[in-house]
Amino acid sequence: MIIEALQYGFMQKALITGLVISIACSLLGVFLVLQRYALIGDGLAHISFGGIAVGMLVNIMPFLTAMGFAILAAFGILKLREKAKIHGDTSIGIISHASLGLGVFIASIAHGFNVNLLSYLFGNILAISTPEVILSIVLALIVIVVIILNYRNLFYLTFDEESARAAGIKADFLSTLLIVLTAITVVASMRVIGLLLVSALIIMPAAAALQIANNFRNALIMSAIFGVVSVIAGLSIAYIFDFAVSGTIVLMNFMIFLLMFSIRSIRKQMVLKSVKSQM
Amino acid sequence: MVKGDILSIKNLTFNYGAEKILDNVSFSIQRKDFLGIIGPNGSGKTTLLKLILGLLPVQKGSIKLLGQDIKKFNQWSKIGYVQQKAASFDPYFPASVKEVVSMGLIAGKRFPKLMTKQDDAIIDKCLKIVNMQKYENRKIGELSGGQQQRVFIARALTANPEMLILDEPTTGVDQETQSRFYKLLENLNKEENITVILISHDIGTITHYVTKVACLNQKLVFHGTHDEFCSSKIAQQFLTREKHLICHSH
Ligand SMILES: Nc1ncnc2c1ncn2[C@@H]1O[C@H](COP(=O)(O)OP(=O)(O)O)[C@@H](O)[C@H]1O
Ligand SMILES: [Mg+2]
Numbered sequence: 001m002i003i004e005a006l007q008y009g010f011m012q013k014a015l016i017t018g019l020v021i022s023i024a025c026s027l028l029g030v031f032l033v034l035q036r037y038a039l040i041g042d043g044l045a046h047i048s049f050g051g052i053a054v055g056m057l058v059n060i061m062p063f064l065t066a067m068g069f070a071i072l073a074a075f076g077i078l079k080l081r082e083k084a085k086i087h088g089d090t091s092i093g094i095i096s097h098a099s100l101g102l103g104v105f106i107a108s109i110a111h112g113f114n115v116n117l118l119s120y121l122f123g124n125i126l127a128i129s130t131p132e133v134i135l136s137i138v139l140a141l142i143v144i145v146v147i148i149l150n151y152r153n154l155f156y157l158t159f160d161e162e163s164a165r166a167a168g169i170k171a172d173f174l175s176t177l178l179i180v181l182t183a184i185t186v187v188a189s190m191r192v193i194g195l196l197l198v199s200a201l202i203i204m205p206a207a208a209a210l211q212i213a214n215n216f217r218n219a220l221i222m223s224a225i226f227g228v229v230s231v232i233a234g235l236s237i238a239y240i241f242d243f244a245v246s247g248t249i250v251l252m253n254f255m256i257f258l259l260m261f262s263i264r265s266i267r268k269q270m271v272l273k274s275v276k277s278q279m
Numbered sequence: 280m281v282k283g284d285i286l287s288i289k290n291l292t293f294n295y296g297a298e299k300i301l302d303n304v305s306f307s308i309q310r311k312d313f314l315g316i317i318g319p320n321g322s323g324k325t326t327l328l329k330l331i332l333g334l335l336p337v338q339k340g341s342i343k344l345l346g347q348d349i350k351k352f353n354q355w356s357k358i359g360y361v362q363q364k365a366a367s368f369d370p371y372f373p374a375s376v377k378e379v380v381s382m383g384l385i386a387g388k389r390f391p392k393l394m395t396k397q398d399d400a401i402i403d404k405c406l407k408i409v410n411m412q413k414y415e416n417r418k419i420g421e422l423s424g425g426q427q428q429r430v431f432i433a434r435a436l437t438a439n440p441e442m443l444i445l446d447e448p449t450t451g452v453d454q455e456t457q458s459r460f461y462k463l464l465e466n467l468n469k470e471e472n473i474t475v476i477l478i479s480h481d482i483g484t485i486t487h488y489v490t491k492v493a494c495l496n497q498k499l500v501f502h503g504t505h506d507e508f509c510s511s512k513i514a515q516q517f518l519t520r521e522k523h524l525i526c527h528s529h
Binding site for chain 2: 034149153155160167169209210215216
C-alpha cells in the first residue's frame with residue numbers, strides 16, 4: 001500500500017521534502033538543545049508568521065517575506081542579548097511575540113486570507129507546490145552542508161565557549177551562523193510541518209538522541225536517523241489512516257523520545273544492579 | 280622560538296564597571312618558567328588570566344605574548360588554557376574523551392577541518408602523556424574530576440603549546456590526585472619545555488613545584504623566584520597560618 005502510494009507524485013514530493021527537512025532540523029537541534037537554545041525554533045516560527053501575513057498583505061511570495069523576517073529577527077535576537085543584557089530566552093520572547101502580534105493584527109484587518117494563513121500554521125506536506133518543494137529542498141540541503149562543514153567548530157563552541165574563544169575560534173560568527181541557519185530551516189519547513197510544530201522537529205529527535213548517545217558524532221547521526229524514521233513512519237501512517245500528516249510525524253517523534261528515554265532508564269537500572277552485586 | 284620574555288605585563292589596570300579589580304600590575308616571565316599565581320578568592324587571578332588569553336579587553340597598560348602586543352597577537356594555538364574546574368561544561372554532554380581532546384586541534388586547522396591519521400596519533404600521544412589512553416571512548420561526564428582535568432590538559436597539549444595556563448585545576452580533587460597532577464605539570468615543564476602558569480589559592484602545595492611565584496591581591500604583592508618567595512615576609516605570614524607550606528630548595 002505504501003509502495004503503491006509512492007507512485008503518486010505528491011507522495012514522492014512529500015517524502016523527499018520531509019526527509020531533507022527533518023535531517024536539517026535534527027542536526028541543528030543537537031547544537032541548539034545543548035546550548036539551551038531549544039525554543040529558538042519556536043520563536044523564529046512566530047516571527048515567520050508575521051512575515052507571512054505581511055507577504056500576503058502586499059502580495060509578495062510569503063516564503064520570501066517570512067525568510068526576510070526570520071533572518072532579520074535572528075540578528076535582532078543576538079543584538080538584544082548582547083547589548084541590552086537580556087537573557088537569550090527573553091530576547092527571543094520579545095522579538096517573536098512582536099512579530100506574532102503583527103501577524104494577528106494584519107490578519108484581523110484583512111479578513112480575506114485567514115484560511116491561507118492557517119495552512120502555514122499547520123502545514124500540509126501533501127499539498128505543497130513544486131516551486132516550494134524545490135526551494136525547501138535546496139535551502140535545507142544548504143543548511144545540512146554548512147552544518148557538516150562547520151561541525152567541529154560548532155562542537156567546540158557548544159561544549160565550552162570560553163575555551164573555544166581562548167583557542168581563537170570565532171565564536172560570535174558561529175553563534176550568528178547557527179541562528180541564521182535555524183531561521184532558514186524554520187521557513188523551509190513551514191509548508192511541510194507547519195509553524196506550530198516545526199520546533200518539535202528541531203527539539204525531539206535531538207532530545208531522543210541525547211538520551212543514549214555516548215559521543216557527539218553518534219548524537220548527530222542518531223538525531224538524523226530519528227528525524228528520518230519519524231517522517232517515514234508518520235507519513236505512512238497518516239496516509240493509511242488519513243490522519244493529519246504533521247501531527248502524526250510529531251507524535252512519532254514523541255514516541256521515539258519515550259522509547260529512548262526508557263532504554264536509558266533501563267540501562268541505568270542495570271548499571272546500578274551490577275554495582276550493587278559487586279559490593 | 281622567540282627570545283626573551285614569553286609574557287610581559289606592564290602597568291595593567293582593569294575595572295569591572297566602577298570596581299577596580301587589578302591595579303597597576305607589572306611582571307614578566309621567561310621561557311621554561313613555572314609560575315604560580317596565588318592570592319585569596321576574588322583577588323583578580325581569573326581576571327588576570329582572561330586578560331592574558333584575550334577573553335577580556337585590555338583597558339589600561341599592556342600585555343605582550345611571545346614578544347607581540349596582545350591586540351595584534353593571533354597565535355592562540357601556542358597558548359594552552361585549562362579553565363577553572365567545571366566552569367561551564369555540562370556533565371551530560373555527549374562527548375567522548377577522544378572528541379574532547381580533538382577539539383584542541385580544531386583552531387589550528389584550515390577549513391573544512393578534517394581529522395587525519397596524523398591527528399589520531401597526536402591525540403593518542405597526548406592522552407598517553409596524561410595517562411588517560413585507556414579512557415578514550417568514555418563519556419567525559421562519567422570521569423572523576425581529576426581525570427577530567429587531565430583530559431583538558433591533553434586537549435591543551437595537542438596544539439603543541441609553548442605556554443600552558445591553568446586556573447585552579449585541582450579544586451575539589453583529592454590530595455593524592457593533586458600531587459600526581461602537579462608532578463605531571465612539573466614534567467611537562469622540565470621535559471617538554473613548556474612554560475606553565477598555574478593559578479591556585481592552595482599556596483602550600485604549589486610552592487613545592489613552581490620556580491616563580493606571583494602574589495596577587497588587586498595589586499601585585501610579590502613577584503620573584505621560589506627561593507625569594509620562601510625567604511620573604513609574605514611567605515612567613517602564610518607559614519604561620521598554613522602549616523603545610525613547603526619551602527625547600529630545588
Ligand atoms: N563578569 C564580572 N562582572 C563583574 N565583576 C566581576 C566579574 N567577574 C569577576 N568579577 C569580580 O572581580 C573580582 C575578581 O574576580 P576573579 O578574578 O574571578 O578572582 P579570583 O579568580 O582571584 O578568585 C571579584 O570581586 C569578582 O566579584
Ligand atoms: Mg578564579
